[in-house]
Amino acid sequence: MANQVAQRVYDFLKDIPPFHFVDNEEALLRVARRVEVQYQPIGTTVFAPGEPPRDRFFVIREGSVELFSIGEDGEERLVERLGEGEVFGIRPLLAEDNYLFLAKAAEESLLYAVNTEGFKELLPNYPQLTNYLATSMAGSSRYALEYQAARNREPEGNWGGTDYTGPDLLELQRVHRARPPITCTADARIVDAAKRMTEHNVGSIVVVDKKDHPIGIITDRDLRRKIATGLKSLDALITEIMNEPVICIRPDVTVADVQIMMVRYGLHHLVQTEDGTNKSPITGVISEHDLLVLQGNNPAVLVREISRAKTTAYLRSLRDRSERLLKVYLEREVSISFITSVMSSINDEITRKCIKFGLARMQADGMGNPPALFDWMTLGSQGREEQLLRTDQDNALIFEDVGKKRHAEVKAWFLKLAGYVTEYLHEVGFDYCPGDMMASNPLWCLSVGGWKEQFSFWMNENTRENMLHTSIFFDYRGVWGDGSLPGKLTRHIFTELEGKSSRFLASLGLAALDNPSPLTFFRNFVVERSGEHKDQFDLKARAMRPLTDAARVLILEARKGQVNNTFRRYETLAELEPQNAELYREAADAYEVLIRLRALIGLERNDSGRFIKPEELTRTQRLLLRNSFRPVREIQSLLEVRFQLNFLR
Amino acid sequence: MEGKDWLDKLRNALSLNPRQKGADQWPDWYRKYAELPHQLAPGKQAFRELDVVVLDAETTGLNPRKDQLLSLGALRLRGHTIRLKECFEAYLPTPEELRDSTAVSVHGIVPNSLRYRYTDLTSLMEEFLAYLGEAVIVGHHIGFDVEMINRALAGLGAGPLKNRVLDTALLAQKIHPPGYWTPQGEYALDKLARRYKISLSDRHTALGDSYITAILLLKLLSRLSEKRGRDLLVEDVFG
Structure with missing residues (x-):
């Protein structure tokens, strides 16, 4: 039965990540029918740190939402600004953790609250969807920050793994070096297990039988949830709170496999056994944290290889x-x-x-x-x-x-x-x-x-x-x-x-304005009118150059010679001129977006990524690009005013 | 207080209506609905705590005496949230003599198309009243929709709707009073939706219009709340 409103929700979702991975109309319609449309007046809170996630995550239908981290001093620091079609609030659901950020509507917004029941059911059928979530959680700066914040709150042991060697790339890396498991037997009391975990400074302990086959696992989280809350006594047997059956992996799985398994089962720890089932002896334990260590470790290997x-x-x-x-x-x-x-x-x-x-x-x-x-x-x-x-x-x-x-x-x-x-x-x-x-x-x-x-x-x-x-x-x-x-x-x-600085800086400023800023209308770029790149958008000249040129002249004016990088230049400028801080930060963000886009396109086409055909961009990319134009234009008008360039021209 | 007196008067008047069958002859489903307390929320209660149903009726025309219901769509609001799971949508078969009428082209409802699940008027009303319960009814120029529903109810031997009603067109005027620059026509749903940047893609299906009206309601309430400088009370909205 076609419910028109659910149909519109479906039409919106089907084009945006991660929903675009679900190519089954009926399955996605089922998700759409369970959506709740949530209205957020400007400045209102969507969720606050410490709140448990209610079975839903959010997609922005219109408007924008800002995520803030709250420092110990209670200060709100902007982590990310999200716009139409972007998804947030999904990590706490998958990780079964509370919200870490404060989410507030930066504009009058309409959100689709997507019910996780129904959505979670899709995960096993769409590996790409799972993969997307796993990698975006492991990789993006926002999630990295969330992880960091989560780690800071609940310090966990730092086990092995750091000595990983081998020039393989991350996606091919095999998780050979899981930490040796800390185990106990089924007759152990909870207090004994907790002591062992503390002694070895680890976040989990595996319960094994006589043949060393894993029969259950207990993590810090179980201790918090089931013991600290008084649900079970410390003297109870470990088997009363352990999670079973244990999800096991083979020793030769890749990092990507592990990430997918963790998201699919909502786990932070996986147990390695000889044959990958719980009917063989345990060989190791791998945690989310180990994965992050592996990931951060890799470029160092390349640099060392280069020097050799x-x-x-x-x-x-x-x-x-x-x-x-x-x-x-x-x-x-x-x-x-x-x-x-x-x-x-x-x-x-x-x-x-x-x-x-x-x-x-x-x-x-x-x-x-x-x-x-x-x-x-x-x-x-x-x-x-x-x-x-x-x-x-x-x-x-x-x-x-x-x-x-x-x-x-x-x-x-x-x-x-x-x-x-x-x-x-x-x-x-x-x-x-x-x-x-x-x-x-x-x-x-x-x-x-x-x-x-x-x-x-x-x-x-x-x-x-x-x-x-x-x-x-x-x-x-x-x-x-x-x-x-x-x-x-x-x-x-x-x-x-x-002495003669003002004339030089003004000329430099003028040069920074040489490239007219791109248009701001959606799908309506200034494309090259003629030549080899006719009808293409010159990403470097029209969007990146104006930002690098402006950053250079402004940093020279500020007499800051050692700051050599465009984002750091804008960061420094934001500190020097608090009144323009917001614009400078937006410019830095825009520049990041442009660098990323250029590299992605360049890698795809195996060229410098400088010229873009608007139609080859995805919806999200076009949106990001469009959003980055505004700071370009604003920075240019700031230069005009500051160096009074209108008189020179 | 004034509203309560007015409602009582209206109730008396309606029970004297000669077309109205006596309460003892009401169908069971209406009696069940009518026996709900239907109490007015106190003026000092927070408006967002109220149970609100936004509804829209599509009809064969604009004359309540001649025209008939084609479909009914409704959405339930909980605070600032619309749950699509809890929507109501029902279509009636197009009456024989109106198969060629212009309303069909306006609403895009193809007579007796297989796209919709059709029901009969009695089941529609029975299901609708069970859905509606004691909620506040919200709609755009809602007087007309209520009138259409009341007439249909009367035709089934049932009494009228007993719910409190809020018209988004009147609410919009409260925020932007009409005057030289904003003639009455500016309060049509299309115009308001455009003014408050609401997508019109679902216009002219009952549920689609309910959805637009619901978003309009939320946007209007937040502007009124800003104007009053506080979270809205029942009396701020109805007063």
């Missing part, structure tokens, strides 16, 4: 592997600040390795050691630690002043080195820069004095071309070498800024 690499071919394969890691992170919605710092350290490590290869080659050529102190600098997005995909090389070299007589000879030495290094980087998969902004170009392999002159020229002659150069060269960062030379350059720039 002997050939550029192996480096290339490691970079390919880190790109797969990147893909997993993106799919699991791991926070962008984490991803960028991991990928930057991988890129930096590869660069360092290539420089070492280059130095060794110079030795082999009989050129000996470097004739002077030097630093290798990366520029542009790698300089800002924001590079996720392998894009073109942008780098430069700075060496100490050596006096007129030796200068030509020293420069020739470093040019030759730079030639090798850029070649090796090319072999690893970083293409040569089409604009030749590389250390192997004599223009960009300079002494400290040479660079100072160059920067003074750029800052005094505010031509359009110079402004373009500044947008790349002002984001330099030393990755290898003596380490002191880039700092000298920074000090020089700030000295130059005194």
Whole structure:
């Protein structure tokens, strides 16, 4: 029987994650029919920390909801702002835990409260749905925070697992190294079991029979629920409160399998046995926490492998592997600040390795050691630690002043080195820069004095071309070498800024406005009118560049030279200018969204992800993109006002 | 107080109605409904504690004396929540002489289509009154719907609805009084829905209109509450 209202709910749900995984109309309609439509006036609370979840989670039909974490001082900190089509409040249900966050309506909102009975029944039939929930819970920044908060509240032991080695990627990683199980027999009293758990600093204990087969498990949660509440006496037998039968896994399952099992059965601990059933001896226990440790551990392995690499071919394969890691992170919605710092350290490590290869080659050529102190600098997005995909090389070299007589000879030495290094980087998969902004170009392999002159020229002659150069060269960062030379350059720039600064900053601001902000209407992007990318949206030029350019000029104006990364620049600016803090934070968030989107699309198409066809985006992606345009426009108008650019134009 | 007197008067008047059969001849299902206490909630009670049913009737036309019910849709509100599980929806077969009428095209109800489960008027009313109970009835220009239902009830030998009634059109006027800039026409459901940004995709099915009316009610109540600067009391809404 077609109930029109339930039909509309169904129409809405069927297109959004995670419901879009349910391709059975009847099954999803059953979920839709049990939905409760909940109206939230602006500022009203949906749920508060400590409240138990009532058999429901929420989908935003219209409006927006903000999640806050409450600090010990009672201060509310914004964790996430959610918009139309987004789901929240699902973790406490699956984990059978209380809410940790405060959820409030940021606008007048309509929510669909989805009943979990009915929804939970879908889980066994739709592995993708389960997988989605498992990974989004394990990966996203919000859930990571929730985990962290949950851990802080109930400290649990930190068992083994950290010594995991092996270069496999997360999704392929096998859980060989579960912690050795802490066990007791069925005749133990609850108090004995609790003592053993405390002694070994673990969150669970397995009850085994004479043959070491698991017959039950008790966790911290059971002790809290059944003992602390006075339901059972401490002297009762352990069998009175244990959970049975025990859900078991084989020793060779992957991390992904474990995550899925945990979500499917709503468990935090799984027991490993020899054959994966409870009719064989126990070999280990794995907890949710162990999984997180495994996950955080992985990039370190890659970085170590890079430092051990002997050939550029192996480096290339490691970079390919880190790109797969990147893909997993993106799919699991791991926070962008984490991803960028991991990928930057991988890129930096590869660069360092290539420089070492280059130095060794110079030795082999009989050129000996470097004739002077030097630093290798990366520029542009790698300089800002924001590079996720392998894009073109942008780098430069700075060496100490050596006096007129030796200068030509020293420069020739470093040019030759730079030639090798850029070649090796090319072999690893970083293409040569089409604009030749590389250390192997004599223009960009300079002494400290040479660079100072160059920067003074750029800052005094505010031509359009110079402004373009500044947008790349002002984001330099030393990755290898003596380490002191880039700092000298920074000090020089700030000295130059005194006095004639306003004109330079205004020009820089003007350059930041060069790219008109994208339109704000849904599905209505400014697309390129002609050329190779006709009818595509230039993500880099129209949305990312305005944000990086604005961050750079604002941070220069604030005289903060050491802050090299766009999000950190906005964070710093938010601290310096509380009156604009909200806008800066939104800009930082928008930038994260754009980086993520670009990387996802780039990985999918195996290119830089710069140009987007609006129709190839998912509904959520379009929404995110649209939302990120507002801060772009607002930041641009802030620049206009601040540097009075309207007069200059 | 005033409202109570008025209601008593109305009850007396209705019981004198010559078309009205005596209480002793009421069908059992109506008697069961009529015997509920039907007490008015005290003015100081919080409005959100009230049991509210939002309803809409689709009819063959706008003349209560000539036209007939085609369908009835209703939703129950609990505080700020609408439970789709607890909705009421029933269709009557289109009367023979009206198969070609214009109402059919307005409501998009194809006569006797297989898409709907049809019922007869008696079972519809019996189920509806059991669903309704003592809830406050809310609807847009609800006077018309109540009139249509009362006439249908009278035709079945039953008495009229005894519930308290709230009209969202009047509530909207309370928040935005009519005047030069807002003529009466501005209080039509479509206009209000547009003003309060409610999607109109379900218009002209009884349940769809009930849903829009329910959202409108919630949005209006929150604006009234903002105006009064407190959580709404029964007397704020009905007073």
